[in-house]
Amino acid sequence: MxxxxxxxxxxxxxxxxxxxxxxxxxxxxxxxxxMASVLTTESLQDLDLKVGDQVQLVVKAIHVLAVKD
Amino acid sequence: MxxxxxxxxxxxxxxxxxxxxxxxxxxxxxxxxxMASVLTTESLQDLDLKVGDQVQLVVKAIHVLAVKD
Amino acid sequence: MxxxxxxxxxxxxxxxxxxxxxxxxxxxxxxxxxMASVLTTESLQDLDLKVGDQVQLVVKAIHVLAVKD
Amino acid sequence: MxxxxxxxxxxxxxxxxxxxxxxxxxxxxxxxxxMASVLTTESLQDLDLKVGDQVQLVVKAIHVLAVKD
Amino acid sequence: MxxxxxxxxxxxxxxxxxxxxxxxxxxxxxxxxxMASVLTTESLQDLDLKVGDQVQLVVKAIHVLAVKD
Amino acid sequence: MxxxxxxxxxxxxxxxxxxxxxxxxxxxxxxxxxMASVLTTESLQDLDLKVGDQVQLVVKAIHVLAVKD
Structure with missing residues (x-):
């Protein structure tokens, strides 16, 4: 799957x-x-992220899909 | 925050x-x-989840919000 | 509209x-x-989709917007 | 699954x-x-939906998850 | 509509x-x-919102649907 | 932040x-x-948007994230 x-x-x-x-x-x-995040390139530039940066990943619970065998 | x-x-x-x-x-x-997932009570019943069950959590990358101090 | x-x-x-x-x-x-799905090009490559492939389209009910005249 | x-x-x-x-x-x-849609009860009342009503279901392509065996 | x-x-x-x-x-x-936000009652309690509170509403651009007559 | x-x-x-x-x-x-909306280039062409056009922005309440200091 x-x-x-x-x-x-x-x-x-x-x-x-x-x-x-x-x-x-x-x-x-x-x-x-x-984990991966897709965002606009413009938002990425505003965030000014660099490899090694510490961030917080915020995800509303409604966007989490549970799958069970 | x-x-x-x-x-x-x-x-x-x-x-x-x-x-x-x-x-x-x-x-x-x-x-x-x-992590937490919100789903319809009907989907929950179909999944038949119990405490201790192993699941897979699927999240599209577009739903992940990065936040930086 | x-x-x-x-x-x-x-x-x-x-x-x-x-x-x-x-x-x-x-x-x-x-x-x-x-129907159409937008996904990362990386996910597309992992799925290895080809025209004619059978798939399942999963959509959480919260993402469906009902519009009435 | x-x-x-x-x-x-x-x-x-x-x-x-x-x-x-x-x-x-x-x-x-x-x-x-x-298909199913989850919406606020308040939106449901504004829509004034009844069984048998014709509606349009609008879903952004980014919310459609393709799954392949 | x-x-x-x-x-x-x-x-x-x-x-x-x-x-x-x-x-x-x-x-x-x-x-x-x-504007309106739906969130888990648990998140609401953690936010400890009261009428009159100043907040920031964050919405990913992918979730905004443009409709034109 | x-x-x-x-x-x-x-x-x-x-x-x-x-x-x-x-x-x-x-x-x-x-x-x-x-506000900003991200959509497929194909949807953009169907909408035939031009600078100065009046539109309606529809956002389900579940996609609005409240943040408090």
């Missing part, structure tokens, strides 16, 4: 909270994880 | 690829990392 | 489920439907 | 356009296809 | 930058403008 | 609606606001 997405993290379910329409699941990512 | 998002990962820039309009940056995530 | 989006599908409402903050609507798409 | 997403459409690759960082793939969806 | 989305801003095109696959358009928004 | 996103709007919290899993916050944007 191959995904048209750069970020594929192995994770373990830690907790599940069920709501009327939406639910939230929390995971622990334990293995070495690489 | 507080973000209205469940996923905040510390990471280090590993590579930068610059394009005409869009660019891609790759990061190494400092572990361990917790 | 023209939209800055590649995917415009005609559909019929089949069911509506109302929640406190979020709701879910289900649709039936009946006409021949074309 | 199960996905934490309501929309899973079978499709065939029709064309591929490769760019520097991003690429676009077009598909033909095998019908019939069901 | 009604949209299943909380944010509908009137705007004027200021500049257009065309790339191979993706393009970027900049707009000036006609004020005053109301 | 710098964000890898083109849209950064200053806003004031007007109302808060709390749900089981998801919540909604409404804001008033008062200062001159510029």
């Amino acid at each position: 191959k995904y048209g997405a750069r970020n594929n993290l192995k994770a373990t379910v830690k907790s599940i909270q069920t709501g009327d329409i939406m639910s939230m699941v929390k995971f622990e990512v334990t293995l070495p994880a690489d | 507080k973000y209205g998002a469940r996923n905040n990962l510390k990471a280090t820039v590993k590579s930068i690829q610059t394009g005409d309009i869009m660019s891609m940056v790759k990061f190494e995530v400092t572990l361990p990392a917790d | 023209k939209y800055g989006a590649r995917n415009n599908l005609k559909a019929t409402v089949k069911s509506i489920q109302t929640g406190d903050i979020m709701s879910m609507v289900k649709f039936e798409v009946t006409l021949p439907a074309d | 199960k996905y934490g997403a309501r929309n899973n459409l079978k499709a065939t690759v029709k064309s591929i356009q490769t760019g520097d960082i991003m690429s676009m793939v077009k598909f033909e969806v095998t019908l019939p296809a069901d | 009604k949209y299943g989305a909380r944010n509908n801003l009137k705007a004027t095109v200021k500049s257009i930058q065309t790339g191979d696959i993706m393009s970027m358009v900049k707009f000036e928004v006609t004020l005053p403008a109301d | 710098k964000y890898g996103a083109r849209n950064n709007l200053k806003a004031t919290v007007k109302s808060i609606q709390t749900g089981d899993i998801m919540s909604m916050v409404k804001f008033e944007v008062t200062l001159p606001a510029d």
Whole structure:
């Protein structure tokens, strides 16, 4: 199975909270994880990123897709 | 600084690829990392997730927001 | 009315489920439907897609915008 | 393989356009296809949707994830 | 025309930058403008928002859909 | 603090609606606001946008990230 997405993290379910329409699941990512971000070249220039820079990666939970075998 | 998002990962820039309009940056995530996914309760039931289950978290790179101090 | 989006599908409402903050609507798409996906060129190469390949298109329901005349 | 997403459409690759960082793939969806949209309950009330209503579903191509066996 | 989305801003095109696959358009928004954010209740509690608080609204350009009559 | 996103709007919290899993916050944007949209070059051509055109910018509330100092 191959995904048209750069970020594929192995994770373990830690907790599940069920709501009327939406639910939230929390995971622990334990293995070495690489991530990628696509942004406008203009935003990249404003950020002035260099290899080795420390950043924070912010992702809304709604954008995380869980896949199970 | 507080973000209205469940996923905040510390990471280090590993590579930068610059394009005409869009660019891609790759990061190494400092572990361990917790992540959260919001999905419909119906999708949750179809996935039949339980605490301890192993899953894969798929995130398109376009949904990853890099923030730098 | 023209939209800055590649995917415009005609559909019929089949069911509506109302929640406190979020709701879910289900649709039936009946006409021949074309869809498009934008992904990183790197993901495309990993997928190794060729014309005629069978794929599955996965879209979180939160990303589907309903428009009514 | 199960996905934490309501929309899973079978499709065939029709064309591929490769760019520097991003690429676009077009598909033909095998019908019939069901789709779901999650929106705020407030938006739902403004739309005043009823079962049987005809709507248009607009999805930006960047939100479509292609998965291949 | 009604949209299943909380944010509908009137705007004027200021500049257009065309790339191979993706393009970027900049707009000036006609004020005053109301916007809405949906987030997890947990994120809301962490943000500790109160009516009258000053915040910054961050939106990736890929999530902005332009519609023209 | 710098964000890898083109849209950064200053806003004031007007109302808060709390749900089981998801919540909604409404804001008033008062200062001159510029916004940007990234779309496929093909969608741009279909829209036939020109500088000075009036458009509507539609953004689902789930894509708006609130950030607080």
